[in-house]
Amino acid sequence: MSYRLGVDVGGTFTDVLLLEETTGTTYRAKTPSTPADQSVGVLNGVTKVCEEAGIELAAVGQVLHGTTVATNAILQGRGARVGLVTTDGFRQVLQIARSFVPGGLAGWIIWPKPEPLAKLEHTIEVVGRIAADGSEVTPLDEEQARSALRGLAEADIEAVTISLINSYANDAHERQVAAWAAEELPGIPVSISSHVLPEMREYERTLTTVANSYVQPEVSRPSSSATSSATTDVVTAHTNSPSS
Structure with a gap:
């Protein structure tokens, strides 16, 4: 028999669902989440649901x-x-996004736009352009790009998109x-949009990749008693591995 397993890690509990694909039989388990090292709560739940189903992890x-x-x-x-x-x-x-403003006439007057997860003062430009094909x-201007990146270092940036x-x-410029x-x-840590969301539309791709950078400290914070750490839910390019 073939099994699929789903895990949902919440702030309080970790929920696990085990599905036997042939018969559709399901087994469920709930265990306390372990914020210091999320993998502990996940493994506890996986072990519990497999024992309930009477199967090996393999x-x-x-x-x-x-x-x-x-x-x-x-949110917090x-x-x-x-x-x-x-x-x-x-x-x-x-900031420009898609210039969409909800509501009818004068709706823009009373609509508070959400603050971007990357501030304008922490946003830099690099010279270089890739066409749609x-x-x-x-070509990229290395001297200009490095100078701009040093400006981010001076701003005590904790993650880069x-x-x-x-x-x-073509992701060549981003990788460079x-x-x-x-x-x-x-x-x-560096998140590259061509890895996180390699799709058209600059705003959506940028917003998603910035969100990936923003949550990295929370989802990858290591436990003081563990050497491993959780990873983000999307593919991330770290500064020690910039290539694809």
């Missing part, structure tokens, strides 16, 4: 993982100080800037 063919920890970090404002790297001319991508229009125009079609960031901001 019988599980697929594990699906979700968590509200990242959502809570955003407990994220990292994020530095955003954009293509020259796109510095206000998060993935071809290079303007790199989101360049049309990087979904990530390599420079690894040298200019050693030890600072």
Whole structure:
């Protein structure tokens, strides 16, 4: 028989659902979450539900993982100080967004726009341009990019997002800037939009990648008694591994 297992890590409890794919039989388990090291609560729940089903861990063919920890970090404002790297001319991508204002006439007057997770003063531009077909229009300016990245270092940035125009079609520029960031901001995690959400639309791709950077301290905080740590739910490029 084949089994699939789903895990949902919440702030208080970790819920586990085990599905036997042939018959549709399900087994459930709930265990306390362990914020100091989320993997402990997950493993406790997995062990408990497998014992209830009478199967070995090796019988599980697929594990699906979700968590509200990242959502809570955003809602409570407990994220990292994020530095955003954009293509020259796109510095206000998060502020402009899609210029959508809800409501009818004069709705914009009373609508408080949410504060971007990466502040404008922590957003820099790099010279260089990729076309929509993935071809290079303007090469990167290394001296200018490194100088801008050093400015983020002086601002005590805790995480960096790199989101360049049309990087979904060609991620070469983002990977190169990530390599420079690894040298200019050693030890600072870097999220690359072409890895996190390689799709069209600069605002959505940038917003998603900034959110990934913002929650990293909360979801990857290691336990003092453990050497391992949890990882984010999306693919992240760290400064010590900028290449794809």
